[in-house]
Amino acid sequence: MFYKDVYQLTFIILSIYILQSTCLSTEKSIVPGYGKPPGYIGYNPVWTFKCFNNTCKKIPLKTISPATTISKKDDGKGNEKPELMSLNVCKLFCGKNTGVLWPLPTGNIVIKGPAVPIRSDNIEINSVAETTKEFTVETATIFKKLADDFKNSLLKKLPKEGEVRDFHTTLTILAILKDPEHTSLKLETDESYSINLFYDDSTKGVMTHVKADTYFGVRHALETLKQLIVYDEVKGNMVIPQKITITDKPAYPYRGLTLDTSRNFISLNSLKRTLDGMAANKLNMFHWHITDTHSFPFEPPSMPEFARYGAYSRDKIYRASDIREIVEYAKVKGVKVIPEFDAPAHVGEGWQWTYPEMVVCFNKQPWNQYCVEPPCGQLNPTIDMLYSRVLNDLYQDIFDVFDVDTLFHMGGDEVHFQCWNETTDITEWMTKRGWKTNDEGFLQLWNYFQQHALELVMRAAGSKKPNIILWTSKLTTGEALKKYLDKRQYIIQIWTKGNDPNVAELLNNGYRVIFSNYEALYFDCGFGGWVTDGNNWCSPYIPWQTVYMNKPEELAREALLSNFTLATTKQILGQSAALWTEQADDHSIDNRFWPRASALAERTWTNPKTNWADAEYRFLHQRDNLVELGISADSLQPQWCYQHEGDCPIE
Incomplete structure (x- = not known):
């Protein structure tokens, strides 16, 4: 055959090349179950995994005797080969059938094999209301985002080679929702769910019914399903x-994380990764400590001067659009954003544009006489314009931008009376009112600020009437507690040690509490000193085992002894692990939080009676899940231990 010109010949050669490339690509994407599936190491394995005594073990194939060999199957050429088992599939059915679940469900668990192959491109998710209530536009939108997020998360489980798609099994999920209008998370929100999944042989499909009262229950159910879908590197799907x-x-x-973004700025991408990790662990409260003395990165729409003066740079500012983006992103993840504006202490940078005497002791030296770390700074509660001209507008902006409804954090910790006592304008103002310039008088002054600020918060809240969270402090102890803080209004977040006498005082007086006791839940502990040599103030480092064994009810029981009752347990709302960022930023936030925060998640979701050793194998698997999501979770053990469960822990 002759070709008219070189262009025709070139076209034919290119066509043949493209056709061959396409065929090769297609052949690789439809490799049958046994052979060379995408992702399998070396494509010629010499080992498999097997479940022994609820642990997965890596077993060389040549050591498996005929009596213990896993079932055989034909390789397509008339030869029998042992059916291999990947580590993921082993974990799926090993460990009392809970090997891949975190946090462990609190109710009935039935998981039965065999494993059914599914395709990432063949998943249908639909939602309906159980009652006559119809989905609002907001509800429909959030469910659409949830379904997309579920599918996108599954894609992250696949290796770069892709998956085998030589079958047509459909995974169908139907979410049945009792109250489709409940899309704002509250402390009383019902987050429960049920899952019923079965393989329908007639349709060759996997049917899943999810039932929940609220969107949040459905979201948690999908998170559990996501954990039960694993990539099988043996089969390639x-x-x-x-x-x-x-x-x-x-x-x-209340199952939360507390993050400081003032000492070092944390980018939106890092905040989103943190929310991804929270969602993967069913954590639901993101407490955002957004400002402090070090910087004021929040740009209030009515007072942008705060960020102009207080941000580290122009690209380290949270604008209203940024915060709304985070709040919406968090809602899809089942997380509520709780903003904290800490006052009357922990203020400084950003306030330079206001009335000069509004902030006192700013960067005063030597700093250790006026605050716990540099720079110092406290508000002057005696300035009328602090309330009428600044806090009024600031709270209005916060409530609008953060969409605050049921919870708001007013900070209220580490007020140093020495600072106020050395400010002449303040002591003269107190003397005119007959107040003493001692602890009693400064507590009066503190309460004066708190009551005026609370009034403005409630004005900004309108009809929402949120509960107010405060840190433990001198205001939450002794006579000041009962005199100044209404237990119906305030929730107290305990940052001091779990055995602090204030724990019993708060519970005995009927206050609701959140535990963030630093010896177990401060994730910035255990690093080098930054205002001196040696280690930082709360060393040593807190391992995940300590986090896991921090049991709120036990802390309360030890504090109250015989006074502990069933009613006391209802006062304990939960826990929040905190990361103060003096020594953390975008480059380290992931491995500071994760996977230790996963230990907090199981403690607050499941509250198991067992100890950390019983959870270790599942915990290591959950760490790998976080890495799959793109979170740089810290490594805990050599990978050999992960592949040889039970062979590393000391008995």
Whole structure:
């Protein structure tokens, strides 16, 4: 055959090349279950995994005797080969069938094999209301984002080679919702759910019914399903057990992380990764300590001067659009954003544009006489314009931008009376009112500020009437507690040690509490000193085992002894792990929080009676789940231990 010109010949050669490339690509994407599936190391394995005594072990194939060999199958050429088992599939059915679940569900758990292959491009998610209530536009939108997030998360489980797609199994999920209008998370929100999944042989599909009262229950159910879908590197596709029945609900309503973004700025991408990690662990409260003396990165729409003076740079500012983006992102993840504006202490940078005497002791030296770390700074409660011209507008902006409804954090910790006592304008103002310039008088002054600020907060809240969270302090102890703080209004976040006498005082007086006791839940502890040599103030480092064993009810029981009752447990709302960022930023936030915050998640969701050793294998798997999501979770053990469960811990 002759070709008219070189262009025709070139076209034919290119066509043949493209056709061959396409065929090769197609052949690789439809490789049958046994052979060279995408992702399998070396494509010629010499080992497999097997479940022994609820632990997965890596077993060389040549050591498996005929009596213990896993079932055989034909390789397509008339030869019998042992059916291999990947580590993921082993974990799926090993460990009392809970090997991949975190946090462990609190109700009934039934998981049965075999594993059914599913395709990432063949998943249908639909939602309906159980009652006559119809989905609002907001509800429909958030469910659409949830479904997209579920599918996108599954894609992250796949290796770069892709997946085998030589079958047509459909995973169908139907979410049945009792109250579709409940899309704002509250302390009383019902987050429970149930899952009923089965393989329908007639349709060759996997059917899943999810039932929940609220959106948040549905979201948690999908998170559990996501954990039960694993990539099988032997078969080259994702698989799910053919039967799943689970009922589940959290032990505590407040399961949180506290993050400081003032000492070092944290970018939006890092904030979103933190929310991704929270969602993967069913944590639900993101307490955002957004400002402090060090910087004021929040730009209030009515007073942008705060950020102009107080941000580290122009690209380290949270504008209203940024915060709304985070709040909406968090809602899809089942997380509520709780902003904290800490006052009357912990203020400084950003306030330079206001009335000069509004902030006192700013960067006063030697700093250790006026605050706990540099720079110092406290508000002057005696200035009328502080309330009428600044705080009034600031709270209005915060409530609008953060969409605050049920919870707001007013800070209220580490007020140093020495600062106020050395400010002449303040002591003269107090003397004119007959107040003493001692602890009693300065507590009066503190309360004066708190009551005026609370009035403005409630004005900004309108009809919402949020509960106010405060840190433990001198205002939450002794006579000041009962005299100044209404237990119906205030929730106290305990940052001091779990055995602090203030714990018993708060519970005995009927206050609701959140535990953030620093010896177990401050994730900035255990690093080098930054205002001196040696280690930082709260060393040593807190391992995940300590976090896991920090049991709020036990802390309360030890504090109250015989006074502990069933009613006391209802006062304990939960826990929040805190990261203060003196020594953390975008480059380290992931491994400061994760996977230790996962230990907090199981403690607050499941509140198991067992100890950390019983959870270790699942915990290591959850760490890998976080890495799959793109979170740089810290490594805990050599990978050898992960592949040889039970062979590393000391008995």
